[in-house]
Amino acid sequence: MPELPEVETTRRGIEPHLLGRTVSRVIVRNRQLRWPVPARLDATLRGQRIAHVRRRGKYLLLGFEQGSLILHLGMSGSLRILPVSQPGEKHEHVEWQLDDGHCLRLRDPRRFGAVLWTRRDPLEHRLLAHLGPEPLSEAFDGDGLHTRAAGRRQAVKPFLMDSRIVVGVGNIYASEALFLAGIHPRRAAGRISLARCRQLATAIKQVLAEAIEQGGTTLRDFTDSNGRPGYFKQRLNVYGRAGESCPRCGQPIRQQVIGQRASYYCPRCQK
DNA sequence: ACTGGCTCCTGAGGGC
DNA sequence: TGCCCTCAGGAGCCAG
Secondary structure: OOOHHHHHHHHHHHHHHHOOOEEEEEEEOOOEOOOEOOOOHHHHHOOOEEEEEEEEOOEEEEEEOOEEEEEEOOOOOEEEEEEOOOOOOOOEEEEEEEOOOEEEEEEOOOOOOEEEEEOOOHHHOOOOOOOOOOOOOOOOOHHHHHHHHOOOOOEHHHHHOOOOOOOOOOHHHHHHHHHHHOOOOOOEHHHOOHHHHHHHHHHHHHHHHHHHHHHHHHOOOOOOOOOOOOOOHHHOOOOOOOOOEOOOOOOEOEEEEEOOEEEEEOOOOOO
């Protein structure tokens, strides 16, 4: 399940292979993703040069001369650079062929991902226009978090996963950051002190930055057809570890569903 | 303005 | 060995 670190790692992995390349052909094998893949994508993109590869939240933005592709990996999507001659695999729904004999392929078994095209500034697109700050930027800090949380009774974990508050904090890293900050996932967002909001913001930055570093080593080679990454489970303190000992105090870690999502926490360390 | 619940989909994992 | 059932999970969307 790609969270922000995996999306950023993907961006870094594909960028050098795409910059300055021209699309020679687009093949859409299955257009039924979260939204239908735009019709005539091949006609739209053919001959256009890729000017930049950016990321906003978990969206990847491929900038062309006449518009931008907006890509989302959903929860099972992945992008790889392969030789065009490489035989296709199951669930490879879209292929962008480049002028150097390689192609970018989107594989997405669960098809929660998205491929959209816009001729305007992608940051103004309705899916992106109202996103909260990037967690690793200076625009995101504990003071801002505290302000946004004021008066809200929603549990802090789903609050953190709301992309209008901050982007890119998915289910796994929300649990991890709350553990680091010592905050119970069910605590009302509006009942966290400024000092603890600052700790929480720091924890979010730390967890995501560390995961990106990990991703950088795990997902090194995007041209390797065998390079499916494992997830960074070895680094996780609480996620997926119900019943195991808390690494800080030894208490058994608990699992609880909060906002329809599995949440993991230490009942002793997190208040 | 908030909040919780539903939805899309497939593969994994458990039970028998 | 295989079949069936259940469930996870990002995030937009809608109802209350």
